[in-house]
Amino acid sequence: METETKNNELLRGGQFLVKETKAEDVFTPEDFSEEQKMMRDSVKEFVDREIWPKKEEFEHKNYALTEEVMRKAGEMGLLGVAVPEEYGGLGMGFVTTMLVCDYISGATGSVATAFGAHTGIGTLPITLYGTEEQKKKYVPKLATGEWFGAYALTEPSAGSDANSGKTKAVLSEDGKYYKISGQKMWISNSGFCHTMIVFARIEDDKYITGFIVENDPENGISMGEEEKKLGIHSSSTRQVFFSDTKVPVENMLGERGEGFKIAMNALNVGRIKLAAASLDAQRRVIANAVQYANERIQFNVPISSFGAIKLKLAEMATSAYVGESASYRAGKNIEDRIALRVKAGNSHQEAELKGVEEYAIECSILKVAVSEDIQNCSDEGIQIYGGMGYSADTPMESAWRDARIARIYEGTNEINRMLAVGMLVKKAMKGHVDLLNPAQAVAAELMGIPSFETPDFSELLSEEKAMIAKLKKVFLMVAGSAVQKYGTELEEHQQTLMAAADILIEIYMAESAILRTEKNAERFGEDSQKEQIAMSQLYLYHAVDIITVKAKEAILSFAEGDEQRAMLMGLKRFTKYQNMPNIGELRRTIAHKVISENNYPF
Amino acid sequence: MKILVCISHVPDTTSKINFTDSDTKFDTNGVQFVINPNDEFGLTRAMWFKEKQGATVHVVNVGGAETEPTLRKALAIGADEAIRINTPATDGFSVAKQLANVAKEGGYDLVIGGRESIDYNGGMVPGMVAKLIGANFVNTCIGLEVEGDKATAIREIDGGKETLKTSLPLVIGGQKGLVEESDLRIPNMRGIMQARTKPLNVKEPVDANAETNTVSFQKPAPKGAVKLVDSVDELVNLLHNEAKVI
Numbered sequence: 001m002e003t004e005t006k007n008n009e010l011l012r013g014g015q016f017l018v019k020e021t022k023a024e025d026v027f028t029p030e031d032f033s034e035e036q037k038m039m040r041d042s043v044k045e046f047v048d049r050e051i052w053p054k055k056e057e058f059e060h061k062n063y064a065l066t067e068e069v070m071r072k073a074g075e076m077g078l079l080g081v082a083v084p085e086e087y088g089g090l091g092m093g094f095v096t097t098m099l100v101c102d103y104i105s106g107a108t109g110s111v112a113t114a115f116g117a118h119t120g121i122g123t124l125p126i127t128l129y130g131t132e133e134q135k136k137k138y139v140p141k142l143a144t145g146e147w148f149g150a151y152a153l154t155e156p157s158a159g160s161d162a163n164s165g166k167t168k169a170v171l172s173e174d175g176k177y178y179k180i181s182g183q184k185m186w187i188s189n190s191g192f193c194h195t196m197i198v199f200a201r202i203e204d205d206k207y208i209t210g211f212i213v214e215n216d217p218e219n220g221i222s223m224g225e226e227e228k229k230l231g232i233h234s235s236s237t238r239q240v241f242f243s244d245t246k247v248p249v250e251n252m253l254g255e256r257g258e259g260f261k262i263a264m265n266a267l268n269v270g271r272i273k274l275a276a277a278s279l280d281a282q283r284r285v286i287a288n289a290v291q292y293a294n295e296r297i298q299f300n301v302p303i304s305s306f307g308a309i310k311l312k313l314a315e316m317a318t319s320a321y322v323g324e325s326a327s328y329r330a331g332k333n334i335e336d337r338i339a340l341r342v343k344a345g346n347s348h349q350e351a352e353l354k355g356v357e358e359y360a361i362e363c364s365i366l367k368v369a370v371s372e373d374i375q376n377c378s379d380e381g382i383q384i385y386g387g388m389g390y391s392a393d394t395p396m397e398s399a400w401r402d403a404r405i406a407r408i409y410e411g412t413n414e415i416n417r418m419l420a421v422g423m424l425v426k427k428a429m430k431g432h433v434d435l436l437n438p439a440q441a442v443a444a445e446l447m448g449i450p451s452f453e454t455p456d457f458s459e460l461l462s463e464e465k466a467m468i469a470k471l472k473k474v475f476l477m478v479a480g481s482a483v484q485k486y487g488t489e490l491e492e493h494q495q496t497l498m499a500a501a502d503i504l505i506e507i508y509m510a511e512s513a514i515l516r517t518e519k520n521a522e523r524f525g526e527d528s529q530k531e532q533i534a535m536s537q538l539y540l541y542h543a544v545d546i547i548t549v550k551a552k553e554a555i556l557s558f559a560e561g562d563e564q565r566a567m568l569m570g571l572k573r574f575t576k577y578q579n580m581p582n583i584g585e586l587r588r589t590i591a592h593k594v595i596s597e598n599n600y601p602f
Numbered sequence: 603m604k605i606l607v608c609i610s611h612v613p614d615t616t617s618k619i620n621f622t623d624s625d626t627k628f629d630t631n632g633v634q635f636v637i638n639p640n641d642e643f644g645l646t647r648a649m650w651f652k653e654k655q656g657a658t659v660h661v662v663n664v665g666g667a668e669t670e671p672t673l674r675k676a677l678a679i680g681a682d683e684a685i686r687i688n689t690p691a692t693d694g695f696s697v698a699k700q701l702a703n704v705a706k707e708g709g710y711d712l713v714i715g716g717r718e719s720i721d722y723n724g725g726m727v728p729g730m731v732a733k734l735i736g737a738n739f740v741n742t743c744i745g746l747e748v749e750g751d752k753a754t755a756i757r758e759i760d761g762g763k764e765t766l767k768t769s770l771p772l773v774i775g776g777q778k779g780l781v782e783e784s785d786l787r788i789p790n791m792r793g794i795m796q797a798r799t800k801p802l803n804v805k806e807p808v809d810a811n812a813e814t815n816t817v818s819f820q821k822p823a824p825k826g827a828v829k830l831v832d833s834v835d836e837l838v839n840l841l842h843n844e845a846k847v848i
Contacts, residue, residue: 034671038678038794045788077791090791100791601632 010336013359014424014433016508017472023518027095027332029324030520036096043103046076047280051107058108058234059398061226066114066234067148067192074145078104079119083127084348088140094335094355095328098276102327106280109402110234113409116277117188117235118142120270122149125197126212128353129254129262134212138195147194150215152184152240153263160415162199163260165208167242169200171249178202178252180211180245181220186409190223191236197266198242199259207260210253213245220245231401265353268360270410272334275327275366278374278406282320285374285381285399286600289313292394293384294598303384307584310591312380317594318535319373321602326512327370330362361427364420365505368413371406378403414494417501422491424504425483439480442473446570455578460526461518461533463578464540468511470574471547475503477570478554485558499554506543513539531593532602534586541581548575603657603748603770605648606710608701608727609676610638610691610719611669625818628721637672640716644776646785647746648714649680655748658682660708664691664700670802677797678789684800689807692815698730699810706735710771711751717742717775725775732773740766744779 011019032040050069051058057065073079082097083089092100101119105112123142126134126149141147158165167182180200187196193215199208215221224239254262290313293304303309334355341351356363378400382389389396407413428435457463479500486493513536521529548571555567593601613619613633620629637645651657661676662685663669673684687700705713713735718725732739738753740746744763745756751770756763758779789797831837841848 034674035794035798038671038675038789038797039791041675042678042789042791042794049788075790076788081791090795092791597632 010333010340012432014361014427016511017475018434018438021515023515023522026329026515026519028516028519029328036099039096040099040103043078043100047104047107051111055108055395058110059392060233062234063191063236066110066236069111070114070118070148071145073104073115079145080143082119083123083139083143087127087135087143089143094338095331098273098327098331101273102276102279105277106284109232109405112277113188113232113235116270116273117151118149120273121151121266122189122197124269125210125253125262125266128349133250138212148189148192150187150189150193150196152187152196152198154186155183156185160412162263163208165199165201167200169202169209169211175249177246177248178211180213180242180247183239183241185239186237187240188235188237190238190240191226197253199263202256205257207257209256210259210262211247212251212253213247231398231404265357267410268356268363271363271367271416272327272330274406274410275323275370278370279320279323279327281374281399281403282323282377283600285378285396286316286320286594288395289316289381289384290594291598294595304595309384311587312384313594314538314587314590316377316380317590317600317602318538319377320600321532321535322509322513322539323370323373325516326509327366329512330359330366334359361420361423362508364416365508367410368416369505369509371413374403374406418494418497420504421479421497421500425490435476435480439476442476442480446477446566450573457578460521461514461536464514464537467540467544467577468507468514471507474547474551474571474574475500475507477567478503478551481567482554482558496554496557499550502550503547506546510540510543531590534589537581538583538586538590541583544575603651603655603712604708604710605651605657605659605712605714606705606708607641607645607648607659607661607681608713608715609641609661609663609672610716611635611663611665611672612638612719612721615720619821621819625820626816635672637675638716638719640718640777642786643778643780644714644716645676645679645681646787647776647780649787651748652680660685662687662701662704664689664697666690673802674797675789677800678793679787680793682800684802686802686804687807688804692812694724694726695730695813696810698727698734700807701727702731702734703808704805705731712748712770713737713773714776715773717777728773728775735771737771737773738768739773740768741775743774743776746774746780
């Protein structure tokens, strides 16, 4: 199912930075079709019935329970949402698959991880890269939950440096199969999977190769004990050992040496889905936190009446709102890009691959931003519960532990920060995104005399949008100078990359919220968006602060003398509000709504 | 067997209830609507008849276009066809008249309604429908079997159960017990997709004037603060002198 596309001109990945996006062109959660809403409600009901009431059991390493829930999810059709109809799935659009992933993941990280590992990296590489025979053989079983999938890339000595794996695949003498030997670790779903996408090196190839391996203990596959983890306690995570495991040559996934590319592309999808998977977790944490704050009486009043608690609730709701805005904006961009490519004659497989790859920058941005949001949100959730929050008897403790992994898997947040900026620079070099001219324009502006005119900001969110435009200049100024200074050695300067990534992330997130709010204010009336306007303004205010700090850090580390002074002046100019928002008032507005609705109401 | 399940579109049980227009109208702002729970037990029982006995299941609702998502959900759960009678549901009698017209025209063997809707709790519609179409009627029905044109219905009575034998055509006012809560179905993804292509027919209403009109609604007085007492004597004193209940 494709949601209606309004975009006249679809921005390419990363172009949000140099081209203005119109509010009417962004997709927002308020744009879900009736059918998508029904699916969302079904998933919510499923979680409320099958997962949430058993939340505590998931904390006691009940792997069988995870498997049972996954099987029921299969019966509900939730595992085949993204799978094309000819392979037993439902062939839904990208936004719908994100929606399902979002809402099924809210109750416990154990199910979120099992679901993500199975549908994303366990099944998707076969639908994207598999041969017709492979797809026919494996995908229908995976789409219905008859079989479960896992993805075996990481090794003891190959984590972030995924291509350095030592697992070998040796062609048999008769040329009929490969013999795989090696050790994989942190393999989600390993305890109950039927298939694994295994990456191994053939001879001394530069790049690894992917294989579809059936999990057969008789075929040289053995498993380590379940890992003892901080969180996601009922997600099965084991080491997997391969010893001369025979894999028929026809089970090679994609071409020889294409494994690294497959691994990375699967991760692009995994990243944006992980962002989605961290959204409902936030909604549930907020709902529980506000319910507790409304019931917990201290000094004769509910603690929700205190400013210190309102502050937290307002910030938590804001993060969730912003995360939703950005995730579905990017998700729809991907869906539209896929549709565009299908229209241009690409196979669905090719279109989906290229569609997601196009927005790899946004996928990384979202992964980092939303995984950090759920961490902060659950941390504040504990704080609102006070001592009770630290107890395993309340849902905050496990939410916090479960959230922690999201900053690590699907590429650590550090790797993703570097990727986001690195990919953008590469796109600029390839001419896909013109950063050079805008960066030069900013450089020229720095040398010029600033305008002393007072702009008219009477229109809703116009000052915020003008601020976003200026923040983009900050990025161009910092990243542009860094590229100029370091050239191809930029990737060696990780501290600068981290700072640049944070600037990029804050711009995308803040802009997404502003555009969503603007679009909704336009169609539903400004009055109905009072809190959403406040959340967009509050987030932007923080974004400006973060960007100021990060940009300064970067400038001080690579610029000196006059250049440094000019850039710091520019930074000041590009982060200056004409009318500073009243942050206390914004937070009170947001908190009031959350508290009176006793829920996350947006 | 042709079954018609009457579906009322009601606020979710957790909704906050407010009134507008000087307490004469229910404020639907921000309210989530669901299938009336009593009707959902009936719909789920109807699905059982469909799967085990090959029954055809139609669902019907009286209401404006805003009630269609509720009908679509019934289709996603498995009903074959939906009918929306295009007029606001005002009072019990006018709703019953509309439903009776559909029930009669469609020649249904079994009409399943809920014992009452959980919004206005009138509890009159199924009985009125039975009278209007000349069918048998069992209210507060907690069990139903159909064999040919004979039906065995179990009814909840004060402190026990009553088993009745009757024949089709039959109208029941169903409730929990027809199926259990754990039997209620969550629409699966394929069901939701199929619901898109199933017929949802909009039917214009027949003449039926409301026989009762709401004058005003009144919410119960808000609960006062909880008072914690330290001794039984104090409790007795308060119950006697303040609450004046003993």
